[in-house]
Amino acid sequence: MAPKIYINGKLYDKADAKISVYDHGVLYGDGVFEGIRVYAGKVFRLKEHVDRLYDSARAVYLEIPLTPKQMAEAVESTVRANAKQEGYIRLIVTRGAGSLGLDPRKTSDPQVIVIVDDIVMYPQELYDHGMEIVTASSIRNHPNALNPRVKSLNYLNNIMAKVEAIRAGCHEALMLNIKGELAECTGDNIFLVKQGVLKTPAPDAGILEGVTRGAVMELARAAGIPVQEPALTRHDVYTADECFLTGTAAEVIPIVKVDGRPIGNGKPGPITRQLREAFHELTRR
Ligand code: PMP
DSSP states (O other): OOOEEEETTEEEEGGGOOOOTTBHHHHHOOEEEEEEEEETTEETTHHHHHHHHHHHHHHTTOOOSSOHHHHHHHHHHHHHHTTOSSEEEEEEEEOOBOOSSSOGGGOOOOOEEEEEEOOOOSOHHHHHHOEEEEEOSSOOOOTTTSOTTSOBSOOHHHHHHHHHHHHTTOSEEEEEOTTSOEEEESSSEEEEEETTEEEOOOGGGTOOOOHHHHHHHHHHHHTTOOEEOOOOOHHHHHTOSEEEEEETTTEEEEEEEETTEEOTTSSOOHHHHHHHHHHHHHHTO
16 A cells, blocks of 8 residues: 555655655754554554653754654554554654745744554574664764764764665664763664673763663663663773664664674673563563
8 A cells, every 4th residue: 555644644655755855854854753653553662652752842943743642642543544553653743934045034834744564674694693883073062062862863973874784784773972982873772781781881972871771771770680871981881791782673683793803702692682682572562
């Protein structure tokens, strides 16, 4: 079935789903978004995603023309209209059409867009045997410039690092912050396991607080695995027993090589496998 795309309360065929070229989302990447999964017809952690969307909007002075409840309903109804059992949702709010200048006050009509499409994951092989990543030379945005906690439409910072990943023959790149500490990957959060302890960079390191990250931390605590959010460096990566990434599209994916160095024994580790299975189970609950 051809996708039906929601724009401001109406559903459109893909070919007719259009917004103004004067939209500041197009002109400046001025807007916010979410990526969400549908598992067995149910939207995964919708409240968390809607809350993060409203926090992102608030942080960039963008007023969303719907209440969070109406936004959640818009997502649910678009999923139903598309009759998707397994899928990926892209929820977007742009600043709206305005003048060619930056001034957000000159915009009038924020566009609320919901796209429901198929999910594209990393190749299965990488879930079974682990993935390789490289450290990007492009650092993650400084929180005092554009805070990575804001999921804004301006993703060039991540795209620059993604280009480095691709040029190195990888799917993902590790991004550091200005201090040289681990931040996150271009579209995924990073976790390490050392001597049975799960470690991941804190929000202060300059990261998006991933919904999957939050779910995995809960699952780990419930399983009695200690969870810490210390400052981490590449030394911690190279000497880790296990490494994995989390993200809405990626779920939990083992990392077995970073910058050409094998992590642990170079195979997906037991805690990674355990958390991956626990996460799968959570999505089916
Ligand atoms: N970091 C970045 C930069 C992201 O874009 C994403 C989402 N794709 C994540 C982390 C993971 O967040 P989530 O688990 O909410 O998808």
